[in-house]
Every structure is written in structure tokens, then in C-alpha cells.
Amino acid sequence: MPNPTAAILIIGDEILSGRTQDTNSHFLAGELTKAGIDLREIRVVPDSMAAIVAAVNALRAAHDHVFTSGGIGPTHDDITADAVAAAFGLPLAVREDARAILARHYAQAGLEFNAARQRMARIPEGARLIDNPISAAPGFSLGNVHVMAGVPNIFRAMVAAVLPGLAAGRPVLARSLRVERGEGVIAEPLAALAAEFPDLSFGSYPFVRDGIHGSNLVVRGTDAARLEAAFARLEALFAGPGA
Amino acid sequence: MPNPTAAILIIGDEILSGRTQDTNSHFLAGELTKAGIDLREIRVVPDSMAAIVAAVNALRAAHDHVFTSGGIGPTHDDITADAVAAAFGLPLAVREDARAILARHYAQAGLEFNAARQRMARIPEGARLIDNPISAAPGFSLGNVHVMAGVPNIFRAMVAAVLPGLAAGRPVLARSLRVERGEGVIAEPLAALAAEFPDLSFGSYPFVRDGIHGSNLVVRGTDAARLEAAFARLEALFAGPGA
Numbered sequence: 127m128p129n130p131t132a133a134i135l136i137i138g139d140e141i142l143s144g145r146t147q148d149t150n151s152h153f154l155a156g157e158l159t160k161a162g163i164d165l166r167e168i169r170v171v172p173d174s175m176a177a178i179v180a181a182v183n184a185l186r187a188a189h190d191h192v193f194t195s196g197g198i199g200p201t202h203d204d205i206t207a208d209a210v211a212a213a214f215g216l217p218l219a220v221r222e223d224a225r226a227i228l229a230r231h232y233a234q235a236g237l238e239f240n241a242a243r244q245r246m247a248r249i250p251e252g253a254r255l256i257d258n259p260i261s262a263a264p265g266f267s268l269g270n271v272h273v274m275a276g277v278p279n280i281f282r283a284m285v286a287a288v289l290p291g292l293a294a295g296r297p298v299l300a301r302s303l304r305v306e307r308g309e310g311v312i313a314e315p316l317a318a319l320a321a322e323f324p325d326l327s328f329g330s331y332p333f334v335r336d337g338i339h340g341s342n343l344v345v346r347g348t349d350a351a352r353l354e355a356a357f358a359r360l361e362a363l364f365a366g367p368g369a
Numbered sequence: 370m371p372n373p374t375a376a377i378l379i380i381g382d383e384i385l386s387g388r389t390q391d392t393n394s395h396f397l398a399g400e401l402t403k404a405g406i407d408l409r410e411i412r413v414v415p416d417s418m419a420a421i422v423a424a425v426n427a428l429r430a431a432h433d434h435v436f437t438s439g440g441i442g443p444t445h446d447d448i449t450a451d452a453v454a455a456a457f458g459l460p461l462a463v464r465e466d467a468r469a470i471l472a473r474h475y476a477q478a479g480l481e482f483n484a485a486r487q488r489m490a491r492i493p494e495g496a497r498l499i500d501n502p503i504s505a506a507p508g509f510s511l512g513n514v515h516v517m518a519g520v521p522n523i524f525r526a527m528v529a530a531v532l533p534g535l536a537a538g539r540p541v542l543a544r545s546l547r548v549e550r551g552e553g554v555i556a557e558p559l560a561a562l563a564a565e566f567p568d569l570s571f572g573s574y575p576f577v578r579d580g581i582h583g584s585n586l587v588v589r590g591t592d593a594a595r596l597e598a599a600f601a602r603l604e605a606l607f608a609g610p611g612a
Contacts, residue, residue: 144399156387165385168413201573202560242556313485317445330444
């Protein structure tokens with residue numbers, strides 16, 4: 127059975143303006159690989175209702191899972207919950223369990239549970255809450271869309287809450303070989319080896335460091351024995367003296 | 370006149386597997402903001418012909434410019450030139466000027482100009498070459514699609530070659546204020562101020578550091594006088610004692 131597929135949707139003007147480097151998608155990409163879920167696409171869109179709705183609907187139709195990051199705070203530019211509800215054509219309203227979680231959190235902190243903070247208890251109808259152990263405001267899963275915070279430590283905590291509940295596939299294993307030769311001389315034998323192992327993927331990631339042209343060759347696949355067989359061939363081709 | 374719009378398309382399994390953190394889109398996002406080109410979307414897709422063709426065609430129809438990164442080297446997984454040619458329905462063949470650039474480069478380096486390296490001279494019909502001052506293999510612009518390398522220093526050199534030739538808009542200016550209060554108390558006055566300045570964009574980017582809940586408030590726009598007027602109001606609301 128093929129592994130389930132996934133897409134990540136990063137929501138936020140601050141990424142597109144170049145102000146902030148997105149690191150959440152890189153983190154989640156690694157977690158999905160370990161879980162055996164094939165990440166097929168990452169998209170970054172602005173804090174725009176039309177853009178978020180279009181991306182959510184395109185990605186949830188094309189993939190088994192969609193993970194979103196960003197736009198679920200209390201300020202006017204936090205419109206992800208509204209957009210996901212609109213994408214599904216479902217109502218969005220303050221939900222009692224989410225409101226209670228937030229009310230307790232702010233009471234303990236001695237802070238007013240004002241209208242802006244109550245906005246974070248608005249959850250699309252039928253969604254399941256995602257626990258936020260850091261700042262209480264929950265994320266949610268609606269169908270195959272998992273809506274999480276943009277702040278990296280909260281995002282990571284939400285990923286840890288969501289991933290174990292998803293049907294996992296076979297983890298994708300990888301072996302990598304650093305070769306200090308230019309890609310131009312690696313290319314032909316590498317392509318021939320890749321053709322012999324169509325069930326594995328072979329990547330070549332070139333570098334130039336201290337004047338040395340080289341490449342990191344990476345073999346990936348879900349079958350450990352096949353991976354080891356291919357990697358042994360790769361080492362025989364490229365490792366050792368003259369490498 | 371509104372600023373031109375753009376999308377970035379990052380091509381590479383190594384980003385989606387979590388092996389490599391993409392930094393090219395963050396770099397280019399900053400450059401586009403300075404140039405007055407509005408970046409509306411970033412997509413990351415795998416080294417797959419169907420995925421690249423679909424993304425190129427969707428993005429070039431929706432935006433004034435598309436910038437791609439990755440997949441133009443000599444190895445079997447470098448299929449971006451083939452995919453862009455297919456997206457435009459144009460033939461791809463070794464082009465004499467590109468071949469001559471590469472032949473000279475390898476002759477100077479004392480390296481064989483073999484079949485894999487000649488592959489990098491394949492350019493879709495009608496494209497304009499993008500200079501690669503680092504490793505010679507050129508990128509190309511075809512219509513509104515600018516095809517560049519994935520290796521960060523080569524990508525940056527190609528961006529420097531391409532951007533000055535594009536019609537620029539008005540640079541998006543930004544002012545930012547660090548406020549050590551939770552977003553929940555900032556949200557309502559910030560939303561009211563944003564409503565007074567619909568021509569500017571107001572973002573709130575929360576942080577928790579050393580136990581302090583705060584937010585970086587960012588105002589963006591192309592009109593310097595309007596930006597300063599809004600920023601003065603923002604400071605009056607949130608700066609000073611008690612902030």
C-alpha cells in the first residue's frame with residue numbers, strides 16, 4: 127500500500143515579505159518523513175481570505191492530509207479559522223469547550239478574557255480540537271485539514287499532538303554519500319544505477335566548499351534491504367581512492 | 370498602478386524530505402520586497418515532471434513573474450528545463466551559445482565536456498539565458514518564468530542578473546514596533562487603527578521570550594508619508610511606560 131500523502135500550507139504575509147524565514151515546514155517535513163507520510167507540496171500564501179480558501183480546497187482534494195501553520199491568534203490579521211470554515215462551507219462559532227480552556231488559562235494568568243481572546247475559541251462546526259500546552263488557544267482538525275499555530279514552539283507541540291493519531295506509512299529511509307567529484311562526472315553512472323533500482327529515489331545535491339566541487343548523493347526508499355543493496359553499489363562506484 | 374506580482378517555485382525532493390532547509394525563497398522574498406514586486410505565493414514541489422508542469426502553468430497564469438529554483442544541473446533528477454519546455458509546449462534542444470559557454474568553462478578547468486555536462490546546454494526555444502558567473506551553466510527566462518539554480522550562491526548570482534531587468538513597482542516600506550504585551554490586549558486597538566489606514570497592512574507577530582509575552586507590530590505600505598503617520602499613531606497607542 128502506498129504511503130499517505132500530505133501538503134503543508136504556511137499562512138502569513140511575514141514570510142512572503144521576507145521578514146521571517148519559515149522554519150515550520152522544514153521541521154514538519156522531517157517529522158512526516160519519519161512517520162512514513164509523503165510530503166508532496168508546500169505552499170505559502172498571504173493573510174488573504176481568497177488565497178487561503180483556494181489553497182485549502184486545492185490541497186485537501188489532492189492529498190490525504192493538509193497541515194496549516196499560522197493565522198490563528200487574536201488579532202485582525204488572524205483569519206485562518208474563518209477561511210478554513212469558508213473552504214468547507216461550514217459555520218464558525220465560539221465553542222464551549224474551547225472557550226472553557228481559554229477562560230481557565232487567562233483566569234490562572236490573572237489576565238482579562240476579552241473579546242479578542244474569545245475570538246480564539248471560534249472553531250468550525252464538527253472540528254476536533256488540537257491541544258496547545260503552551261498558550262492554551264487550541265488548533266483544530268477538520269476532515270483531513272489540521273490547523274495549527276505559526277509560532278514555532280507552539281506549532282511543534284501541536285504537531286506532536288496530531289501526528290500519532292494519523293495512519294502512518296512506512297518510514298522513508300535514506301543513506302547519503304559525500305563524493306568529492308563534480309556532478310558532471312557522477313551523472314552518467316548515477317543515472318544507470320537509478321535505472322536499476324526504480325523502487326528507490328536517487329538524488330544528487332552539489333556543493334562547492336573550499337574550492338572543492340562535490341555532491342551529496344542520497345538514496346531513499348522504504349525497503350531497508352533494497353536500500354542497503356543500492357547503497358553498497360553506490361559506494362563501490364564513488365567511494366575510495368580518487369573519490 | 371499596482372505593483373507587479375510574483376510567485377516562487379522551489380523544485381526538489383530534498384526540501385520535501387526535510388533533508389534541506391530552503392533558504393532561497395526567504396532571500397528572494399526580501400529582494401522582491403525591495404524591488405517593489407509583490408510576492409504572492411511560494412510553492413515547493415518534488416522532482417516530478419507532472420508536478421513541475423502543473424505548478425509552472427498555474428503560477429505563470431496567475432502572476433506577472435515566476436521564479437524557479439532547482440533542478441537545472443547535469444544529473445538524472447534535474448528535469449526543470451524539460452518540465453518548463455513541456456509547460457510552454459516548446460521544444461528543448463542544445464543551444465549553441467549555451468554550449469559554447471559551457472565548453473569554454475570546462476576547457477579552462479581542464480575537465481571533460483561530457484554528455485551529462487552538455488545536457489545543461491539544453492534550453493527551451495526562445496528563452497533568454499541567465500548568466501551564471503560561478504559555475505557557467507546558465508539559467509534562462511522564458512516568457513515570465515525565470516529558471517534558476519538551486520545552489521544558494523548560484524541562485525543569488527542569478528537573481529542579481531535577472532531582477533534589474535524587470536519592471537519594478539514601488540518598494541514596500543515597513544516600520545516595526547516591539548511591544549511587550551500579549552496580543553490579546555493589543556488586538557482591538559490595532560484592528561481599529563488598521564481600519565483607519567486601509568491602504569497599509571498591519572501585522573502582529575507574537576513571541577514569548579524569557580517569560581515575556583509580546584508582539585512585533587509591523588506596518589507596511591508604499592507611501593512613506595502615510596506609513597509615518599500610521600506608525601506615529603501606533604507608537605502613541607503602544608509605546609512608552611507600561612508597554
